[in-house]
Amino acid sequence: MDTYDIFKQLTAGVRFTKKRTAPPSKSNAVSAAKETPPQPKPVSKPAEDSDSGEDCSAADDFRLLADTGTSTAASAPKRKKAKKQLSKEQAEQLRRVEEINALRKQNLITVLGKDVPAPIKLFDDLRSSEYKLLPRLLENLSSYGFAQPTPIQMQALPVLLKDRALMACAPTGSGKTLAFLTPIINGLRCHKTTGLRALVLAPTRELAQQIYRECGELTKGTGLRTHFISKVSEAKQQYGPDCKQKYDILISTPNRVRFLLQQQPPLLDFKSIEWLVLDEADRLMEEGQNNFKEQLDDIYAACTNPQKRVAFFSATYTVPVAKWALRHLKNLVRVTIGVQNSATDTVKQELLFVGSESGKLLAMREMVRQGLQPPVLVFVQSKERAKQLFEELLYDGINVDVIHAERTQHQRDNCVRAFREGHIWVLICTELMGRGIDFKGVNLVINYDFPPSKISYIHRIGRTGRAGRPGRAVTFFTQDDTANLRSIAQIIKNSGGEVPEYMLQMKKVSKSEAKMRSKKPLEREDITTKIRPETPKNSVKLQKIEKAEKVLKQKNNTDKNSINKTKKLGKMKEQLKGKAPLAKAKVKKSKNTSK
Ligand SMILES: Nc1ncnc2c1ncn2[C@@H]1O[C@H](COP(=O)(O)OP(=O)(O)OP(=O)(O)O)[C@@H](O)[C@H]1O
Numbered sequence: 001m002d003t004y005d006i007f008k009q010l011t012a013g014v015r016f017t018k019k020r021t022a023p024p025s026k027s028n029a030v031s032a033a034k035e036t037p038p039q040p041k042p043v044s045k046p047a048e049d050s051d052s053g054e055d056c057s058a059a060d061d062f063r064l065l066a067d068t069g070t071s072t073a074a075s076a077p078k079r080k081k082a083k084k085q086l087s088k089e090q091a092e093q094l095r096r097v098e099e100i101n102a103l104r105k106q107n108l109i110t111v112l113g114k115d116v117p118a119p120i121k122l123f124d125d126l127r128s129s130e131y132k133l134l135p136r137l138l139e140n141l142s143s144y145g146f147a148q149p150t151p152i153q154m155q156a157l158p159v160l161l162k163d164r165a166l167m168a169c170a171p172t173g174s175g176k177t178l179a180f181l182t183p184i185i186n187g188l189r190c191h192k193t194t195g196l197r198a199l200v201l202a203p204t205r206e207l208a209q210q211i212y213r214e215c216g217e218l219t220k221g222t223g224l225r226t227h228f229i230s231k232v233s234e235a236k237q238q239y240g241p242d243c244k245q246k247y248d249i250l251i252s253t254p255n256r257v258r259f260l261l262q263q264q265p266p267l268l269d270f271k272s273i274e275w276l277v278l279d280e281a282d283r284l285m286e287e288g289q290n291n292f293k294e295q296l297d298d299i300y301a302a303c304t305n306p307q308k309r310v311a312f313f314s315a316t317y318t319v320p321v322a323k324w325a326l327r328h329l330k331n332l333v334r335v336t337i338g339v340q341n342s343a344t345d346t347v348k349q350e351l352l353f354v355g356s357e358s359g360k361l362l363a364m365r366e367m368v369r370q371g372l373q374p375p376v377l378v379f380v381q382s383k384e385r386a387k388q389l390f391e392e393l394l395y396d397g398i399n400v401d402v403i404h405a406e407r408t409q410h411q412r413d414n415c416v417r418a419f420r421e422g423h424i425w426v427l428i429c430t431e432l433m434g435r436g437i438d439f440k441g442v443n444l445v446i447n448y449d450f451p452p453s454k455i456s457y458i459h460r461i462g463r464t465g466r467a468g469r470p471g472r473a474v475t476f477f478t479q480d481d482t483a484n485l486r487s488i489a490q491i492i493k494n495s496g497g498e499v500p501e502y503m504l505q506m507k508k509v510s511k512s513e514a515k516m517r518s519k520k521p522l523e524r525e526d527i528t529t530k531i532r533p534e535t536p537k538n539s540v541k542l543q544k545i546e547k548a549e550k551v552l553k554q555k556n557n558t559d560k561n562s563i564n565k566t567k568k569l570g571k572m573k574e575q576l577k578g579k580a581p582l583a584k585a586k587v588k589k590s591k592n593t594s595k
Contacts, residue, residue, distance in 0.1 A: 172462020281312035346465035374425030453518035
């Protein structure tokens with residue numbers, strides 16, 4: 001029973017006149033912790049727009065947490081009274097609480113939950129007797145040379161080091177990986193032969209591999225053994241009952257893990273799992289065909305240790321994830337940095353109207369002509385389109401490669417490595433690389449194909465502007481993309497960018513349509529400059545143009561008007577054949593392009 005319930009019971013049947021102080025509402029109760037003075041206003045207001053149907057607004061979460069009574073508050077008058085009778089000790093406590101609140105406010109940290117540990121200011125604060133961070137781990141942390149923890153690290157580290165369940169939401173590129181690996185390593189402390197004790201799941205193999213690499217750096221000198229499932233076929237030797245090599249930490253994708261769990265006998269044993277972390281948790285909790293939720297349910301059921309700590313991390317969250325966390329995780333703390341479900345403000349975002357599909361290729365070539373500053377990531381909506389664009393850019397002599405699910409693991413690994421090392425300047429990719437991947441110093445993200453949802457947009461453009469560096473994102477759009485334009489324009493506006501007012505005034509898309517669009521990408525014309533096969537409509541038009549050209553030729557007029565007409569007809573002919581498609585796009589671009 002929380003303060004609100006007690007208040008309700010005590011005041012049953014009592015009527016309040018308007019003059020009296022209003023009773024604390026449930027939402028008030030949530031915004032202030034039990035023994036704290038008024039907290040700063042939560043900064044994680046819901047982002048202004050919520051039309052995609054996939055977002056979980058902060059308001060929803062406040063309600064969700066309020067319903068479970070995870071946070072309680074003393075009423076304002078009580079606090080005033082308490083202030084009057086403060087002992088020295090209480091005054092000191094109050095000062096400390098105010099200091100904590102100021103630190104959170106300054107770093108846009110919002111917390112929800114009971115008795116949330118104070119944020120740290122420096123990594124060195126973790127040396128204290130309270131956290132007892134392994135000296136070797138501190139050494140490894142300091143070898144990165146980071147001046148101070150990022151806001152998510154400031155708050156998530158103490159929460160996890162105090163063994164609390166955590167649902168963390170922080171912008172892309174804000175250092176979430178370190179925020180969950182550090183407490184795991186500290187919790188496990190040294191190698192044991194008991195088997196796997198920590199499991200980290202990520203939606204793609206590339207991301208799992210990246211986390212594995214980071215874990216390798218952080219576990220240096222601790223003796224802890226980390227494993228990444230590279231080939232399922234080799235797993236039997238690596239994990240089977242006869243295997244002598246025991247690992248402490250496993251980092252993988254859910255499908256590989258579930259496959260191994262389902263073998264007879266199972267090749268993995270999760271009974272001793274003490275830490276379960278979901279990176280990109282909202283993606284991992286997505287339900288439906290080809291999604292991870294079912295796999296995750298099986299994995300979660302296999303982690304039978306009741307003492308396990310569970311942590312969710314992502315830059316975006318949806319209502320079902322918040323609901324699941326509240327239902328299943330005890331002692332949950334919710335940490336949000338900045339405004340929930342928003343784009344990182346270090347990226348300069350632009351929307352570019354390119355008229356038609358063929359206009360995209362011309363716009364791309366124009367950007368190349370003006371000079372691209374590599375490395376550049378280009379997102380398209382499917383592997384077919386990735387291949388098509390690759391062929392086109394390769395033909396232009398650009399130092400380009402492509403990564404998609406159809407390439408072999410070896411090719412994908414090589415491609416990622418070459419891009420990281422700067423051998424490839426432009427990398428064409430699909431949604432596969434949209435989340436989590438940390439390529440250092442990506443200068444530009446081009447959304448060649450409009451993102452299927454605003455969640456996708458936030459993650460895609462988050463591949464640039466990481467760890468406080470500046471970045472740029474250009475999103476092409478055509479007439480066909482206007483349905484999602486409003487919500488993405490709103491995101492740009494919310495993160496401080498400029499967008500034309502008409503975009504924000506566009507009709508809202510219904511939740512069901514937004515959901516449908518996020519699952520089923522638009523059908524688009526192929527990416528090609530090859531001559532398009534003639535349609536009956538085109539050939540009639542072509543015949544008409546050719547007839548007009550013939551007439552003009554016969555007249556043999558050399559006046560300006562006739563010359564212009566001939567030129568215009570020639571251009572129209574080229575356009576119909578797919579050789580010069582941008583004339584229309586250029587005109588519209590100047591009207592509708594935002595900064
Ligand atoms: N305290 C810090 N100070 C400066 N840079 C940091 C700090 N912690 C981590 N980084 C760097 O920030 C970059 C992004 O970190 P990370 O990949 O963990 O981001 P993320 O929040 O998980 O992003 P995403 O949501 O896209 O997955 C990495 O290159 C990492 O080395």
